[in-house]
Amino acid sequence: MMRTGNRAQASLETTLAIIGALILFFGSLRIFVWLNQRILARQQSYETTRVVAGSSVPGRRWTEPSERLGIFR
Amino acid sequence: MALPRMFKTSRKGQALLELAIFGSLILMVLGALINYGLSEDFNQQITMEAFRDALASAAQSSAPGQPTSTSHLLVADRHIPNPSHPFAAGAVMPVSSGAGVTRNSSLQVTADTPSELPTSIVKIGGQEFRFTEAGLRTEGFVTGIMWDKERKKWVNDPDAVGAIDRYEEIYGSTNVEVTGANAILIVDSCDGQIINYDACVRVAKQLNNFSFCNQECEEGKAPDSTKSCFSICSQPIAVPWYAQGCVGKDNCPPLDAVFAEAANMGLQPGYVKQSDISYTMRKTRVDSAASTGQWVETTTRQIRTRDGVSPVETVKTVPAPNDANW
Numbered sequence: 001m002m003r004t005g006n007r008a009q010a011s012l013e014t015t016l017a018i019i020g021a022l023i024l025f026f027g028s029l030r031i032f033v034w035l036n037q038r039i040l041a042r043q044q045s046y047e048t049t050r051v052v053a054g055s056s057v058p059g060r061r062w063t064e065p066s067e068r069l070g071i072f073r
Numbered sequence: 074m075a076l077p078r079m080f081k082t083s084r085k086g087q088a089l090l091e092l093a094i095f096g097s098l099i100l101m102v103l104g105a106l107i108n109y110g111l112s113e114d115f116n117q118q119i120t121m122e123a124f125r126d127a128l129a130s131a132a133q134s135s136a137p138g139q140p141t142s143t144s145h146l147l148v149a150d151r152h153i154p155n156p157s158h159p160f161a162a163g164a165v166m167p168v169s170s171g172a173g174v175t176r177n178s179s180l181q182v183t184a185d186t187p188s189e190l191p192t193s194i195v196k197i198g199g200q201e202f203r204f205t206e207a208g209l210r211t212e213g214f215v216t217g218i219m220w221d222k223e224r225k226k227w228v229n230d231p232d233a234v235g236a237i238d239r240y241e242e243i244y245g246s247t248n249v250e251v252t253g254a255n256a257i258l259i260v261d262s263c264d265g266q267i268i269n270y271d272a273c274v275r276v277a278k279q280l281n282n283f284s285f286c287n288q289e290c291e292e293g294k295a296p297d298s299t300k301s302c303f304s305i306c307s308q309p310i311a312v313p314w315y316a317q318g319c320v321g322k323d324n325c326p327p328l329d330a331v332f333a334e335a336a337n338m339g340l341q342p343g344y345v346k347q348s349d350i351s352y353t354m355r356k357t358r359v360d361s362a363a364s365t366g367q368w369v370e371t372t373t374r375q376i377r378t379r380d381g382v383s384p385v386e387t388v389k390t391v392p393a394p395n396d397a398n399w
Contacts, residue, residue: 013088020092024099028106035110039117046121053129058136062129 108153115151115168123147123172126194131174140192141184144173144206146340148197150372150389165370165389167344183250184209184260191260193267195340195376198387204339204378207248208264212240212311215257227251234301239308242290243279263315266378267338274325277316283307331379341375367391 053062123145130143148169184190184207191206217235221228228251229237240259241249248260263273279286283306290302319325335341349369368391376383 010088013086017088017092020096021099024096024103028099028103031103031107031110035114038114042117042121046125049125050128053125054132056129056132058133058139062125 111151111153112166112168115149115153115166116170119147119149119168120170120172123170124174126196127172127174130194131176134176138186138188141189142173142175142191142206144171144191144193146171146193146195148195148340148374150198150370150387152368152389152391165346165348165368165372165391167372183247183258185250185258190265191262193339197340197374197385198389200385200387202376202383202385204266204376206265206267207260207262210259210261210264210313211252211256212236212259213256215240215251215255216308218251218255218257220254227254234304234308236308236310238300238305239286239310242286242302242305243276261313264313266380268315268331268379269338270328270332270336271322273315273328274319274322277319277325277328278321280310280312280316281319335377338377338379341377344372344374347371347373 049062056062126145126147127143130140130145133139134141134143146169148167150165150167152165187205187209190209193204193206195202195204215236217230217233217237218227219230219233220226229241229246237249237251237257240257244259244261248262250258252258262268263276275289279289286306287302290300290306294300294302315325315327315331317327319327323329332338347370349371350367370389370391372387372389374385374387376385
């Protein structure tokens with residue numbers, strides 16, 4: 001009876017530990033992906049603003065054409 | 074052999090203990106990842122913004138009344154949440170980037186008015202400060218110029234050595250322009266709001282010292298050039314304020330006085346930060362998240378110019394983590 005109880009407890013603890021570890025792992029992965037996506041989005045915004053900035057006129061600040069990404073705001 | 078009871082008991086909760094140990098390590102790695110990722114993110118953002126600002130200024134440089142060249146320095150205080158901080162408020166860190174763009178078509182453009190002088194723009198937390206990097210000087214009694222019938226303007230006489238040649242030798246031919254029968258306009262990089270000590274001492278020495286002028290002229294002369302450095306440096310010219318009594322480095326009274334308190338002009342590297350943290354726990358709970366406090370950080374920087382010192386104060390408010398605008 002004692003052996004069965006120990007085994008059940010170990011399984012339960014392992015399950016809890018695995019759940020916690022997986023949450024941490026996928027959380028890290030999600031942050032990593034988010035940061036990478038931001039770098040890509042900013043690069044896209046940077047490319048689209050080249051012509052806008054290069055042909056800007058005095059008195060008007062260059063802005064992102066679509067204002068969709070809002071990276072430079 | 075049966076294990077003693079003590080060991081049997083200690084095996085209980087082993088998995089939870091392991092999670093506690095390795096979980097904290099994973100959390101530490103996670104925190105480092107967020108910290109590094111965010112600081113890289115902010116650095117990339119400000120670098121790109123500085124370059125785009127510089128590109129826009131370069132595009133406008135050929136328009137009348139716009140600076141012929143512009144350098145940009147952007148500084149921003151960004152908040153990076155820190156998981157190791159008790160309330161995860163983290164620190165407010167400065168990120169900065171500088172950029173300057175020169176377009177080929179603008180290389181030969183000389184400033185004619187004060188608004189066209191080379192400009193340094195410092196943007197701190199969205200506040201923009203503009204400073205000239207040169208001044209306009211008009212000098213009369215200029216020798217060595219002639220009337221160009223075709224272009225209908227006064228120009229440097231190629232067959233005669235005069236004061237104009239010495240001015241061009243010291244300031245560069247693109248920075249010296251003949252404006253009348255006996256007048257020239259000089260874009261003097263030592264007469265702006267932001268000047269460089271070493272460069273200006275060198276200019277002052279060229280203005281005051283014949284031997285130094287001759288030496289610099291000979292060193293910079295093209296191999297096939299026929300110009301006479303001796304004749305050029307012998308020409309009498311006007312001595313501006315910064316060259317009065319200036320002999321050399323650390324022996325240049327006008328410039329030593331200007332640079333008495335700081336070695337460089339512009340935005341000073343040091344700054345003062347004052348943090349006010351309010352940890353008032355709120356009773357209301359928004360979106361099931363616990364409320365902590367608010368962090369207000371005031372950063373005071375100094376921009377040093379020939380006109381004096383301008384303190385610049387920027388306030389960065391980091392709201393409580395569950396505020397809607399966080």
